[in-house]
Amino acid sequence: MSHGPRPIRDRASASGTPLLDWMAGDQRGAGLLDTARRLMAAEALLAQVLPAGLARNCKAALIDRQRLTVSVPSPAHAARLRQLAPSVAAHLRAAGWRIEDIVVRIDAGLGRMAIKQALRQAEGLDETALDSFEALRRSLRPGPLADAVGRLLRRHRQ
Numbered sequence: 001m002s003h004g005p006r007p008i009r010d011r012a013s014a015s016g017t018p019l020l021d022w023m024a025g026d027q028r029g030a031g032l033l034d035t036a037r038r039l040m041a042a043e044a045l046l047a048q049v050l051p052a053g054l055a056r057n058c059k060a061a062l063i064d065r066q067r068l069t070v071s072v073p074s075p076a077h078a079a080r081l082r083q084l085a086p087s088v089a090a091h092l093r094a095a096g097w098r099i100e101d102i103v104v105r106i107d108a109g110l111g112r113m114a115i116k117q118a119l120r121q122a123e124g125l126d127e128t129a130l131d132s133f134e135a136l137r138r139s140l141r142p143g144p145l146a147d148a149v150g151r152l153l154r155r156h157r158q
Contacts, residue, residue: 038063042092046070049091054080059110066100068092073110125156 042060062069072078085102092099140146
């Protein structure tokens with residue numbers, strides 16, 4: 001017994017996020033969510049087969065028929081990925097994807113994104129740490145190391 005057409009729903013709508021609920025209910029939005037999920041799944045598979053340093057810098061950009069386009073930040077990354085493309089495609093096929101070709105695209109903007117993500121907020125040294133560095137500075141003979149510890153103390157006590 002059929003109750004008529006069912007609304008388009010997916011796992012994102014179960015999260016209760018209004019934006020994702022709205023997108024999942026809209027035909028174009030549902031297509032966009034599906035594309036985003038497929039690209040994220042492709043990136044996860046890339047991370048399984050590529051060296052970690054290369055995988056961090058690869059972004060799945062487009063899946064068109066049997067071709068996966070991957071963006072990288074530099075020609076060096078592109079050269080390495082092109083060397084590994086046959087094994088990457090084989091890994092994707094083994095995982096059930098119909099990918100026959102890997103296209104590599106250089107996107108210099110990806111490098112800036114990776115740098116911004118790598119930066120983190122540094123925490124200052126507490127008094128115990130500063131007292132320990134002061135004791136270390138007093139025990140050192142004059143020289144470059146003692147000068148460096150002195151600069152560290154001046155910088156953190158200001």
